Amino acid sequence: MKWDEFFVTGDPLIYGADVSIGLTVIGILFYLTYFKKWQWLWREWLTTVDHKKLGIMYIASAVLMLFRGGVDALLMRVQLATPDSKFLDAQHYNEIFTTHGTIMIIFMAMPFLIGLINVVIPLQIGARDVAFPYLNAVSFWTFFIGAMLFNISFVIGGSPSAGWTSYMPLAGNELSPGPGQNYYLLGLQIAGIGTLLTGINFLVTILKMRAPGMTLFKMPMFTWSALITMIIIVFAFPILTVALALMTFDRLFGAHFFTLQGAGMDMLWANLFWLWGHPEVYIVVLPAFGMFSEIISTFSRKVLFGYKAMVWAMVIIAGYSFLVWVHHFFTMGQGELVNSVFSITTMIIGIPTGIKIFNWLFTMYKGKISFTTPMLWSLGFIVNFVIGGVTGVMLAMAAADYQYHNTYFLVAHFHYVLIAGTVFSCFAGLIFWYPKMFGYKLNEAIGKWVFWVFNIGFNVCFIPQFILGLDGMPRRVYTYSAASGWGGLNMLSTVGGFLMGIAFLILAYNFYYSFRYSERENTGDSWGLGRTLEWATTSAVPPHYNFAVTPTVTAMDPLIQMKRDKQDVKPKIEDIKKIHMPDNSGVPFFMASFFFVAGFGLVFEWYWMGIVGLIGVFITLIIRSFDKNEGYYVSEEEIKETERLTV
Amino acid sequence: MANPQDSLSREHGGIPWKHVIGYILSIVLTALALWVTFETGFSTRTILIIIFIFAFLQAALQLLMFMHMTESSEKNNTLTGKTQTGNILFAAFIAIVIVAGSVWVMGAGHAKHDHHKMEMDHDMKMDGDMKMDHGDHK
Ligand code: HEM
Numbered sequence: 027m028k029w030d031e032f033f034v035t036g037d038p039l040i041y042g043a044d045v046s047i048g049l050t051v052i053g054i055l056f057y058l059t060y061f062k063k064w065q066w067l068w069r070e071w072l073t074t075v076d077h078k079k080l081g082i083m084y085i086a087s088a089v090l091m092l093f094r095g096g097v098d099a100l101l102m103r104v105q106l107a108t109p110d111s112k113f114l115d116a117q118h119y120n121e122i123f124t125t126h127g128t129i130m131i132i133f134m135a136m137p138f139l140i141g142l143i144n145v146v147i148p149l150q151i152g153a154r155d156v157a158f159p160y161l162n163a164v165s166f167w168t169f170f171i172g173a174m175l176f177n178i179s180f181v182i183g184g185s186p187s188a189g190w191t192s193y194m195p196l197a198g199n200e201l202s203p204g205p206g207q208n209y210y211l212l213g214l215q216i217a218g219i220g221t222l223l224t225g226i227n228f229l230v231t232i233l234k235m236r237a238p239g240m241t242l243f244k245m246p247m248f249t250w251s252a253l254i255t256m257i258i259i260v261f262a263f264p265i266l267t268v269a270l271a272l273m274t275f276d277r278l279f280g281a282h283f284f285t286l287q288g289a290g291m292d293m294l295w296a297n298l299f300w301l302w303g304h305p306e307v308y309i310v311v312l313p314a315f316g317m318f319s320e321i322i323s324t325f326s327r328k329v330l331f332g333y334k335a336m337v338w339a340m341v342i343i344a345g346y347s348f349l350v351w352v353h354h355f356f357t358m359g360q361g362e363l364v365n366s367v368f369s370i371t372t373m374i375i376g377i378p379t380g381i382k383i384f385n386w387l388f389t390m391y392k393g394k395i396s397f398t399t400p401m402l403w404s405l406g407f408i409v410n411f412v413i414g415g416v417t418g419v420m421l422a423m424a425a426a427d428y429q430y431h432n433t434y435f436l437v438a439h440f441h442y443v444l445i446a447g448t449v450f451s452c453f454a455g456l457i458f459w460y461p462k463m464f465g466y467k468l469n470e471a472i473g474k475w476v477f478w479v480f481n482i483g484f485n486v487c488f489i490p491q492f493i494l495g496l497d498g499m500p501r502r503v504y505t506y507s508a509a510s511g512w513g514g515l516n517m518l519s520t521v522g523g524f525l526m527g528i529a530f531l532i533l534a535y536n537f538y539y540s541f542r543y544s545e546r547e548n549t550g551d552s553w554g555l556g557r558t559l560e561w562a563t564t565s566a567v568p569p570h571y572n573f574a575v576t577p578t579v580t581a582m583d584p585l586i587q588m589k590r591d592k593q594d595v596k597p598k599i600e601d602i603k604k605i606h607m608p609d610n611s612g613v614p615f616f617m618a619s620f621f622f623v624a625g626f627g628l629v630f631e632w633y634w635m636g637i638v639g640l641i642g643v644f645i646t647l648i649i650r651s652f653d654k655n656e657g658y659y660v661s662e663e664e665i666k667e668t669e670r671l672t673v
Numbered sequence: 674m675a676n677p678q679d680s681l682s683r684e685h686g687g688i689p690w691k692h693v694i695g696y697i698l699s700i701v702l703t704a705l706a707l708w709v710t711f712e713t714g715f716s717t718r719t720i721l722i723i724i725f726i727f728a729f730l731q732a733a734l735q736l737l738m739f740m741h742m743t744e745s746s747e748k749n750n751t752l753t754g755k756t757q758t759g760n761i762l763f764a765a766f767i768a769i770v771i772v773a774g775s776v777w778v779m780g781a782g783h784a785k786h787d788h789h790k791m792e793m794d795h796d797m798k799m800d801g802d803m804k805m806d807h808g809d810h811k
C-alpha cells in the first residue's frame with residue numbers, strides 16, 4: 027500500500043464527503059469544548075452501563091446509519107433514473123450497493139431493533155437492568171466500532187464492492203484486490219462479537235430476571251419475540267463468525283477455503299453465508315412482529331388475539347428458520363432434489379407468518395381503535411408486508427425463481443419485507459416508546475406527514491421495480507440502454523426514493539420540533555392506554571434503577587390488571603429498600619477502541635498494528651477479570667426523594 | 674434484585690481452574706492439529722481422520738469445562754434443567770443441519786457432475802498442496 031493510495035482520491039463526491047466529515051468532526055469537538063461537555067459525555071454516556079442509555083445510543087447510531095445508507099440509496103437511484111447515465115461509474119456503483127446493503131442490514135436494522143429491545147425489555151419484565159450490564163456496554167461499543175470501521179472505508183482505502191453477500195471468488199484477492207473487502211470482513215467480525223454478546227445477555231435476562239409472577243406465558247409479546255430472536259442470534263451468528271474468519275484467512279494468509287485454486291470451494295461461502303443469512307432475516311423481522319403486536323393491542327384497547335398461537339408460531343420459526351437457506355441460491359446448480367426440498371420448506375415457513383397477519387386483524391376486529399402515528403405505521407405494515415410475503419412465496423418456487431433470480435423483482439420483494447417489516451416497526455416503536463426515553467412525545471401532526479409521504483414514496487419507489495424485474499432488468503447493474511425501455515419506470519422509482527428521503531428529513535425536523543415544543547409527560551403511562559410494565563413506572567422517564575419496588579405480576583397485561591384493581595403504581599413508602607446497582611465502567615469503550623486499532627491494522631495487512639491492537643484488547647480483558655468492584659447501593663433516602671415520597 | 678453477575682462472582686472466588694485447564698487444553702489440541710497437518714507426512718485421509726478426532730475431543734472438552742454440561746443434575750431447579758436439556762438438543766439439531774445440510778447441498782447436482790474434476794484436483798493438489806502454497810498471491 028503506497029501512501030497516496032491511503033486516501034481515496036479523484037472523485038468530487040468523495041471530496042465533498044471528506045469536507046463534510048471534517049466539518050462535522052470539528053463542529054462536534056467545538057461544541058463539546060465550548061460548552062464544557064466532555065465530562066458530561068464521559069460520565070453519562072461513554073461509560074454508562076444503563077440499558078436505557080445504551081439503547082438510546084444504539085438507536086441514535088442506527089438513525090445515523092439510516093441516513094448514510096439512505097444517501098447511498100439515493101445516489102444509486104439518481105444514477106438509474108435515466109438510461110446511459112454517467113453520474114456514477116461501474117466500480118463506484120458496485121461500492122455503493124455493497125455498502126448500502128451491508129449498512130442497512132448490519133448497522134441500521136439490527137442496532138435499531140437491539141436498541142429498542144435494550145430500552146424496553148428490562149422495563150417490560152420488571153427488571154432493574156439486564157443480567158450482565160457491563161457486557162451490554164461491551165456489546166454496544168464493539169457494534170459501534172465495527173460500524174465505524176466499515177464506514178470509513180469510502181474515504182480511506184476504498185469501499186468493498188462485492189455485494190453485501192460477498193460471494194467468492196469475486197470477493198477474493200484476485201478479483202477484489204486492496205483493503206475494501208477486508209473492511210467488510212473485519213467490520214462485520216467486530217460488530218458480530220457485540221451481537222453475539224447481546225444474544226446471550228438478553229437470553230439470560232429474559233429467562234432469569236422477570237418480575238415475580240411473570241411466568242413464560244404471561245410475558246408480553248415483544249418480550250417473547252426478543253427471546254426467540256436471541257435464541258436465533260446465539261445459534262446463527264457463530265456461522266457468520268466462522269465464515270468471515272475463513273475468508274479472512276483466504277485473503278490475508280493465503281489459505282484456500284473458498285478460492286478457486288488449491289481445491290477450495292467457492293460455493294461453500296454462499297452456502298455458509300445463507301446458513302446464517304436466512305436466520306438473520308428472522309432476527310430482523312421477529313422483534314418487528316413483537317412491536318406491532320404491542321402497538322396494535324394497545325391502540326385497539328384489546329388483548330392480543332391468539333397469544334398462544336403467536337408464541338408457538340415463533341418457537342417453530344426459531345428452529346425452522348435454519349431449514350430454508352438454499353432458497354437464496356436455487357440457481358447454483360445443486361439439482362432438482364435439493365431445490366424441491368428447500369422449495370417446500372420455504373413455502374411451509376410462510377404459514378406461521380400468515381397466521382400472525384390474521385391474529386393482528388382479529389385483534390383490531392371490534393376494537394376501539396385510536397389512529398395514532400405508531401398505529402398508522404402498524405396498519406401500513408400489514409398492507410405492505412402482505413405484498414412482500416406474497417411475492418416471497420412466488421420466489422420460493424424454485425422453477426419460477428430461475429426467472430426472478432437476480433432481477434429487480436427480487437430487489438422489490440426484499441425491500442417490501444425489510445422496509446415494511448423492519449423499518450416501519452422501528453419507526454412505530456421509536457414513536458411509541460419515545461416518551462419512555464425522553465419524557466415527551468414526538469409531534470403527532472408532523473408524524474402523520476412523515477407516515478404518508480414515506481408510505482407513498484415507498485410504494486412509488488418499489489412497485490415499478492416489480493414490473494422492471496419481470497421485464498428482465500437485472501439487479502446490481504449500474505446502467506441500462508435507452509432501447510431497453512426501462513427509463514420511465516426507473517425515473518418513477520427514483521421519484522419515490524426521493525419522497526422517502528423527504529420523509530426522513532421531516533422526521534429529523536420532528537426530533538427538533540418536539541424537543542423544543544412538545545408537552546412534557548408527567549405520568550409513566552404516556553399514551554394512557556399502557557398494558558405492560560414499562561408504562562407502570564412512576565415517572566415518564568424511569569430512574570436508573572427502573573422500579574423503586576419490583577412489581578408483582580398476577581396476570582397478562584399487568585398494568586391493565588392494576589388499573590382494574592384500582593392499584594396505584596406509586597410504591598408504598600414502607601416497601602422501599604436500598605437497591606444494588608452496577609458501577610459505570612470505561613473499560614468497554616477502551617476495549618472497543620483497541621479492536622478498532624486491531625481491525626484497522628488487519629484491513630491494511632499491517633500486522634504489527636493488528637498485534638498491538640489485540641494486545642490492548644487482552645489487557646482490557648485482564649483488567650476486567652481482576653476488577654473486584656461489586657457495584658454500589660442506592661440509599662433509601664435517595665429513592666424516596668427520586669420517587670417524591672414523603673413520610 | 675439479585676444480579677446473576679454478582680452471585681456468580683461470589684460463588685467461585687479464586688482462580689477458575691476448570692476454565693484455565695480447558696483453555697490450555699484447547700490451545701494444545703489446536704496446535705497438535707496444525708502440527709499433524711503441516712509437519713507430518715501422513716496421507717490426506719489419515720490427516721483428516723486425526724484432526725477430526727482432535728476436533729471432537731475439543732468440542733467435548735469445551736462442553737464440559739466451559740458450558741456447564743453437568744449442571745442440570747446438580748441443581749434441582751427444574752426450569753434450569755429443562756432449559757439445559759433443550760439447549761443441548763437444539764444445539765445438536767443445528768449442528769447436524771449445518772454439517773449434514775452443507776455436505777448434501779454441496780455434493781448434489783452440479784457439484785456431483787464436477788466430481789470427476791474434483792477428484793483429479795484432490796489427487797493432484799490436495800496431497801501436494803497440503804503443505805500449503807503460502808504466498809502465492811503476496
Ligand atoms: C430509502 C429507501 C431505499 C431505497 C431507495 C433503496 C434502494 C436500493 C437500490 C437502488 C439497491 C441496489 C439495487 C441493485 O443495483 O441491485 C438496493 C439494494 C439493497 N438494499 Fe436498499 N433501498 C432502500 C432501503 C433499504 C433498507 C431499509 C434495507 C434494509 C433494511 C435495504 C437493503 C438492501 C439490500 C440488502 C440490498 C442489496 C445490496 C446488494 O445487492 O448487495 N435497502 N437498495
Ligand SMILES: [Cu+2]
Binds near residue numbers: 303307350351354
Ligand atoms: Cu431466506
